[in-house]
Amino acid sequence: MSLETEIKFTLNGRPVAVRVPATMKTLTMLREVLGLTGTKYACGEGECGACTVKVDGKTLNSCLMHAVDCDGRELVTIEGLKTPEGMNPMQQAFVDHGAVQCGFCMPGMIMQADYLVGENPRLTREEAQRGLEGNLCRCTGYTKVLDAVASVAEKKCCGRL
Amino acid sequence: MEQKVTAASIEKKSLIGQRVKKPDAPDKATGKTRYINDMVLPQMLIGKVLFAGRPHAKIVSMDISAAERLPGVYAVLTGKDAAGLKFGFVRDNVPLKEKVLCEHDEVAAVAAETEEIALNALSLIKVEYEDLPGVFSPEVGREASAPQLRDNFPDNKSLRFEFKHGDLAAAEAASDFIADDVFRPHHVTHCCMGTSCAIADFDNNGKLTIWTQTQYPYNYKMDLAPALGITPGDIRVMQPPVGGAFGSKLDVYPYEPIAALLARKTGRPVKVIYSREDEFRASPTRQAAIIHMRTGCKRDGTLTFRTADVLLDNGAYTSWGPTIPVIMMRTTSGHYRVPVVDFKAQAIYTNNPYAGSFRGYGNVQTTYATAQQMDILADKLDMDPLAFHLKNAQKSGEITPQKSFLRECVLAECLETAAQATDYSRKRAAYAAERDKPGRYKKGIGLASSIHNAGGAKIHKSDGIGTILKVDDYARVTVITGASEIGQGIDAVINLIVSEELGVPLEHVTIVNNDSDIAPWDVGVHASRTTFIAGNGTRQAARKAKAQILKAAEKMLGEPADTLELRGGSVVRDRCGTPLIKLDRLLRQMHFQAVPELVMVTDYYEPNSEPEGADHISDHSAAYSHAVHIAEITVDTLTGEIKVDKITSAQDVGRVINRMGLEAQTEGGIAIGLGYALSENMQLEQGILRNPSFRDYKLVTAPEMPELEMHFIESNCAEGPYGAKGVSELPTIVIAPAIANALFNATGVRIFNPPLSPEKVARAIYEKQQSGK
Known part of the structure; x- marks a missing residue:
């Protein structure tokens, strides 16, 4: 067993304290230590985006980040986007536009899409395409994903969200 | 005893052609869905597979003793533990190998408490190989001088297919232009976002429960059983949500029986899950081929003949890939009005990875050739390709040389x-x-x-589906169906059809289709068949339930059943839409009357297509x-x-x-x-x-x-x-x-x-x- 370290951070708005091995990746910690299986493993080398989470407001591939580096930070996962009132607007838009098929890449896709619209409410379709380049999907051809993102961006831009 | 009418009439509204959301989308979009990759069972061990990493070799010796001694390791299996457990189309595969025929041959497997321990154990297995010269292309493999990969397949010849129709020599003589090209469709792979995964568990009566990504749960039992030396009846197939399939889960691959063999040995549930690299190396491919195609036409643009001489890279084992000529020959002879056809295909064993089924199954490769030759001929004719295509386009009622009836x-x-x-x-x-x-x-x-x-493809004796449909006291409908959901959206289609037929809200329909001990027979998700086959099955079942409900309504309301309809959660008069009784209330009255009646119907739908037979000439799709x-x-x-x-x-x-x-x-x-x-x-x-x-x-x-x-x-x-x-x-x-x-x-x-x-x-x-x- 490798050396374990205790880390403390905020996860989906709640304080967390865990002991993790020095070699463990954030993705493994989320899935196997904390039981949050919404974040997916699909490549383990930062090429597919299925494990995208938000750390201190920025999205990154949790398969590339060591768990110990979460210490003192603020993480949001797909489970943390939903509020007691219901789905986050991006989640709802993905459902409404039929962007979800097998759905395996969707937690990462939605995290990234939500981040892009949060950063730039005037996000164009082309900017959304570029911003989602690191998120692979084998089912959808991205078309309905981009429709969903565009619908949220439009609402944000008009101040309806 | 007509109910007092107070509600406004309910309009007839059809859902056919409307936009219906996938019922599983909210859970998938919020990370709540528990995919097979996410599943953990109590006492579960993690299984890992040792791949050979070389294309062709003898295993001289193998030492597993250090791996077996590693704390946390519960089982180490090798080819000896799987000897004789042959499976696959021509029974040419075993779960664990005693001889290496391709890079990803599974030579050992470990079950351990954690993935880390299992990987450590793999690294402790010492294997001594003697590398052998390999075959890496079908062109080389078919030569007598090539290394012979299998004792019972001379010249490495695997499956062969032929189809001839019409007088080729006469058609060639009558042709003014001939396109003659060699196409080389390549190896690609499915890249399902969820990597391959299986969880196996035996109970103490010897019955196996396997959680799998399969897209054909019933034939899967039949294909998995020989890899374990058990009978198909002793296998329960569970289908949790999967991260894509696209045809790749239409066969049994060695990691599945490996999970089961490890589970049997340890007495505990064992989960085998691939890394992305494993997935690239060890999951099936689309079939690579060399297609020598010739297509002829007359000066006026009339097609005269088409020939295809196809050489398939079988890879090391025979899964669905080398069977694609079944579809290749049909699309070769049916893509436009081709009166004369000569098709032959030969699969050659090589030491390459082997192909499975992949969306488009053989037709991707064929159409890459046929559709380019249409363009090439139009160019030779100096004709607009559109006009050339239109001139040769079939019309309703025509039958292709291979007997596809284009109704x-x-x-x-x-x-x-x-x-x-x-x-x-x-x-x-x-x-x-x-x-x-x-x-x-x-x-x-x-x-x-x-x-x-x-409309499906009757490559098995049956291309049908069983459906069980029940409507409970609250007018909630459960459809127990053989149809698998792999992301393609049959769930939304079933909900839509039930809602259309029974007039209940979409969200009042539940589908049970993930347990082979409960759901009835289906051939699986392939051949673009599920909406057609399961759609028909669901509609037939729903109509049986509706007939039963309306008959009961007739008795209770005193109005003829054929004047009644189910709409908006009520029984209404068909003509004016006046609601007569709420459906749930009617159902409770049916249930709690002197002779109780529950709505639970069964249906079996079999399409009117013809079985293929050995020569593959039939109207095989509906x-x-x-x-x-x-x-x-x-x-x-x-x-x-x-x-x-x-x-x-x-x-x-x-x-x-x-x-x-x-x-x-x-x-x-x-x-x-x-x-x-x-x-x-x-x-x-x-x-x-x-x-x-x-x-x-x-x-x-x-x-x-x-x-x-x-x-x-x-x-x-x-x-x-x-x-x-x-x-x-x-x-x-x-x-x-x-x-x-x-x-x-x-x-x-x-x-x-x-x-x-x-x-x-x-x-x-x-x-x-x-x-x-």
């Missing part, structure tokens, strides 16, 4: 719709005129079409359909890069059922086709995969997705549910040759070995310039 055929309408939408003929002529003028960027437009089965794609591209003649600007599709869908799901399947199918055409390629060197990662195996990404314009042509299929046909494979099939034809229009070069990578395109353009043509 409803709207190929001409598909051609005209796509051509008109894109201004095809004018653009094609204009781009061709620009082709040899100076300028780095060239535009091109290309048309391709194909035919595919759209429907056939056509699609036309037109690709508009810009080629950078300096770098060879192709940018796809727009894809316009026109497809015979029979009838739109769930418009949102249909669009989604079409878009996703096109994306897989684009990757096949442009960038995806398994780079195999001497049987070793050199690019087992998403960094080096390039899928289509969001910025590369072109504008899509989709036209759904409704031919109203007599046998299909509400007129629908199956849809999901054609979008993948037609796209690559459309782009290849556009490349020719733009630059005058043709690529016969996909993908149309920048390197190949740039080289072809350079060579054309050098040759001065």
